[in-house]
Amino acid sequence: MPFDIVQFYADWQTILPECFLLVWACIVTMAAVFSRNSGEGTSTGTYAIWTLIGVLVTAVWVALTPDGTAFGGTFVFDRLAVLFKEIVLGGVLLTVISSIGPVDRMKLHRGEFFGLLLFSAVGMMLMVSATELLLLYIAIELSTVTLFVLAAYRKANRKSAEAGLKYVILGGISSAVLLYGVALLYGMTGSTELAGIRNGIGDLFMASGSFPPGLTMALLLLLAGFGFKLALAPFHMWAPDVYEGAPTPITAYLSVASKAAAVAAFLRVFFVGLESSQTLWVQAVAVLAALAMIVGNVTAIVQSNIKRMLAYSSVAQIGYILVGAVAVNTWGATSMTYYAMAYLFANMGAFICVIAFSNRMGSDEIDDYAALSRRSPTIAVFFSIFLLSLAGIPPTAGFLAKYYVFLAAINNGYLWLVIVGLLTSVIALYYYATVIRKMFFPLDQPEGGFPVSLPLTIALSISCLGVLLLGVFPGPFVDLAQAAAAMLMPGM
Amino acid sequence: MDTFSLAFFVLAFLIVASAIFVVSSKNIFHSAIFLILALSGVAGLFVMLHAYFLAAAQVLIYVGAISVLMIFAVMLTSRIADKEIRHTNEQVGIGLLISGGLLAVILYSLYNTPFTISDQPIAEGAGMTLGRLLLTKFVLPFEVVSVLLLAALIGAIIIARRDTKTGDSVPPRPIPLPKSLQQAKGESES
Secondary structure, three states, X not given: OOOOHHHHHHHHHOOHHHHHHHHXXXXXXXXXXXXXOOOOOOOHHHHHHHHHHHHHHHHHHHHHOOOEEEOOOOEEEOHHHHHHHHHHHHHHHHHHHHHXXXXXXXXXXXXXXXXXXXXXXXXXXXXXOEOEHHHHHHHHHHHHHHHHHHHOOOOOOHHHHHHHHHHHHHHXXXXXXXHHHHHHHHHHHOOOEHHHHHHHHHHHHHHHOOOOHHHXXXXXXXXXXXXXXXXXXXXXXXXXXXXXXXXXXXXXXXXXXHHHHHHHHHHHHHXXXXXXXXXXXXXXXXHHHHHHHHHHHHHHHOOOEHHHHHHHHHHHHHHHHHHHHHOOOHHHHHHHHHHHHHHHHHHHHHHHHHHHHHHHHOOOEHHHHOOHHHHOHHHHHHHHHHHHHHHOOOOOHHHHHHHHHHHHHHHOOOXXXXXXXXXXXXXXXXXXXXXXXXXXXXXXXXXXXXXXOHHHHHHHHHHHHHHHHHHHOOHHHHHHHHHHHHOOOOOO | OOHHHHHXXXXXXXXXXXXXXXXXXXXXXXXXXXXXXXXHHHHHHXXXXXXHHHHHHHHHHHHHHHHHHHHHHHHHOOOOOOOOOOOOOOOHHHHHHXXXXXXXXXXXXXXXXXXXXXXXXXXXXXXHHHHHHHHOOOHHHHHHHHHHHHHHHHHHHHHHOOOOOOOOOOOOOOOOOOHHHHHHHHHHHO
């Protein structure tokens, strides 16, 4: 096999943004090592700025890279990959900005925090481009292993240690389940590439006129594995504890970027690789989505800790995203992609409000949010907007996102799922509104006010702008989502 | 029964039996030793499948490196080797029920599924093909694994390092011996 320089260049060109971010992650980590030896060390703000530069350069690079496939078709750089890479990078960006306060209080290993964050971002960027299950698995591992560490970053804190340990154990089990599904799929179709699996499943059906039970088993195992990664009920048990114990920026990152990347991987695996066997898995996805919406929203009502409440709320949110998955076509994929964009800004914004609050008050209890509007109107107003978007109230992004996924589901005859979705939305509105009511009433408690730091104000403004833009001018964003979804079904 | 089946069943028995010992042995050192046995059995299975490279890798990496590391970790951790470990909790019944049910479902579905089985012998030089694939088509996963290891290494150091400088640190705390061992120790000393 002669060495082909043109092919070599074409292969690596598509993956240069990831390579750059990886090198940058190493630089940030090494800077942390060397600065510790020289006196006081670098300030958290400096690390954050350098990390931000790396993220921004990568984001621009991703936007400028031409589409293409590489490494024999195992890695694909298309519109779907671009969109989800930008969502992941947007998540990293907001996480880095909002971690300045919490990381500064950690005193130790501050640089490595940002380095590990970038490592995990590289894993997620590979995840959304993988069209081969081996690469997909390793990318998932890269993103989760770093998150194990980040979740346990506040070592001295009992809850953080518990979060790390729980995440390691359940993450390990879920990887095993996922791998078992992949192995069965490989055993039956003889391929780990999505295109090969698609053909193999077609051959299996041709051979006997029906799908073998082993395929159902493989699909269920894959679904369970993805369910763990997405924190979908009933595989969400780890989420509340991990979300509560992890440093809040990591919680935000975990609930947004890692879920968005997993949604992209889900779209590729199920809408491309397993598309022809959809009769086997669509029902299961519908049931899981309904369970997630019911369990997430009902359990969120009784939570007294804001991080736990948002954890259950994000379980429900992923349920809403998967409502779009019962429509295995371009429209379903479009609605899921759009929802992922809306979810990025709304959930990230909500968590940044929690960070801004706990930076000053040192508390995550919902009761402490009472009369917040008197002390910090900025946080109270922003938080209300994000919560309303999560609840799906117009003119925010959440309303259109919910509308699109429900429309996709109805067009495919899943009326019952939409009814469940609407009913649980009402429940969701109840607990979101409870928090909002707490923040604005009673009016007679004017305690000492506190300002929001400049970086957090910027992060909040970006998120808020995103939520409102997606809600008021959805046109260009729907076009982006449609272009991304079209990559999954080139025939349509 | 031909020799092939006989060898398979001997290996399978060896793997399953030692795997059960790994999770049921009360002494962590014994668990580590049985793990080596189980992993060697898996290497034997790979040899039977003519996957010689995999068998060699299994022996080198799992039996050789990982097990030795684990035994070192056991030996270097103070007082962990002679500690009794409980393997079950109050939910052992439910756990058995669920995992048994899952096993039954998986066995049923696999038994009723046709797998493509090749009767061709493995071509000579399969290792060379494997190596070539690893550096062309699968070069990306191959490289990302090293990134994964690097990230895991950094993470492990951060988690394991004892923080001494700041208030965010945990002072080392002596682990009290279990009651039964304390008594035994007292008796032997007196």
